[in-house]
Amino acid sequence: MRADARRNRERIIDAALGLFAERGPGAAMEEIARAAGLGVGTLYRHFPDRRALVEEIAVGALQDLRAEVRALEALDVPRGQVLERLVAYCAGQPFALIKALAEEDAAPAERRELQAEVDGLLEDLARRAQGEGTVRRDIAPREVVELFSTVVCRPGARADDALARVVLDGLRRDPAPRSP
Numbered sequence: 001m002r003a004d005a006r007r008n009r010e011r012i013i014d015a016a017l018g019l020f021a022e023r024g025p026g027a028a029m030e031e032i033a034r035a036a037g038l039g040v041g042t043l044y045r046h047f048p049d050r051r052a053l054v055e056e057i058a059v060g061a062l063q064d065l066r067a068e069v070r071a072l073e074a075l076d077v078p079r080g081q082v083l084e085r086l087v088a089y090c091a092g093q094p095f096a097l098i099k100a101l102a103e104e105d106a107a108p109a110e111r112r113e114l115q116a117e118v119d120g121l122l123e124d125l126a127r128r129a130q131g132e133g134t135v136r137r138d139i140a141p142r143e144v145v146e147l148f149s150t151v152v153c154r155p156g157a158r159a160d161d162a163l164a165r166v167v168l169d170g171l172r173r174d175p176a177p178r179s180p
Contacts, residue, residue, distance in 0.1 A: 009046050011036040013060070016053055020097050025054065055108060058098045062114045065090070069121045079125055080134025083148070084168055086122075088159035090152035099153040119145055135171050144171060 015035035019027035029050060033043040047053040068089050072082045107115070126144035129135035135144065151157060151164045158164065 005046075008036070008038055008042055011038060012043055012046055012053070013057060016057060017094055020057075020094065025097055025100055029053075054097065055111065057094055059111055059114060061094050061098060062111065062118055065093070066114070066118050066121065069118065069125065073121075073125065078134045079129035079132055080172065082125060083129060083135065083144075083171070084159075086125075087148070087151055087164055087168065091158045093152070095149075095153040096155045096157065099149070122148060139171070147171065 012032060016027070016032045019032055019035055029043055029047075030040055032053070033040045036043070047056070065086075069086065072085050072089075075082065122145045123141040126135060126141035129144075130137045130141070139147075147167050147170075151167050154163075
C-alpha cells in the first residue's frame with residue numbers, strides 16, 4: 001500500500017474511533033470521512049461499508065490486546081497485578097464497540113479466532129494468578145475472563161471507576177477493606 005493511502009486509512013480509523021467514542025457506533029460514514037479530512041469516496045475505497053471499518057478496528061484492538069497481554073506476562077510482577085494493569089490498558093480502547101459488534105451477528109473467522117486466543121491468554125493469566133494466590137480460587141478462570149470483559153467492554157470504562165474497583169477487589173484472594 002502506498003504511503004499516502006496508508007496515512008488516509010489511519011486517518012479514517014482514528015476519526016472513526018473518535019466519533020464512535022463520542023456518539024456510539026451509529027456515526028455516519030460521511031461524518032467519519034469529514035472528521036478524517038477526506039472525501040467519502042476515499043473512505044469507501046478503503047472500507048466498502050461500516051461493517052468493514054468496524055471489523056478492522058475490532059481486529060486491530062484485539063491484536064493490540066494480545067500483544068499487551070504477552071508483554072505484561074513477561075514482567076516480573078504478581079499475575080494479579082498483570083490483570084489490574086490490563087484493566088488500565090483497556091480503558092479507552094474500543095472494546096465496548098467490539099462487544100456491541102459481537103452481539104449483532106456472527107463474527108468473521110479471523111475475529112472469532114483472535115478473540116478465542118485472547119480469551120485463552122486471559123484464562124491462563126487467571127489460572128496463574130490463582131496459583132500464586134493473588135486471585136481467589138473459588139471462581140473459574142473462564143468466569144474471571146467474563147468479569148474482566150464486563151469491566152472493560154462498556155462505554156466509558158476506566159480502571160479507577162466503581163465497577164472496576166469492586167470487581168478487582170472482589171477477585172483478590174483477601175480483598176482489602178476499603179474505607180467509605
